[in-house]
Amino acid sequence: MIQYIFxxxxxxxxxxxxxxxxxxxxxxxxxxxxxQQLELLQHQWIRKQAKIWHSTQNVKKSKSK
Incomplete structure (x- = not known):
């Protein structure tokens, strides 16, 4: 009985x-x-920003020619 109680x-x-x-x-x-997901999003955002920056640089170069 005691065993079952304890x-x-x-x-x-x-x-x-x-x-x-x-x-x-x-x-x-x-x-x-x-x-990890936040890190991935951060990398994707940085990559996107880099692409935007490069495209604006190309536009500036073509305008300055």
Whole structure:
């Protein structure tokens, strides 16, 4: 009888800590992927800006000729 009284709380604690660990891992993973996505967006934006800048430079060169 006593075993059955003490087992469930220990099992619940283990289960809660296990779920907490999984949640933390998922959250950290999600934060990492968000960081990577931001980095990618930043690179794309820089590339786009560079293209715009180059096209304006070409226009200026053709006008100055």
């Amino acid at each position: 087992l469930p709380p220990i099992f619940l604690l283990f289960k809660i800590s296990f779920l907490h660990e999984i949640f933390n891992n998922y959250r950290n993973m999600h934060i990492e992927t968000m960081g």
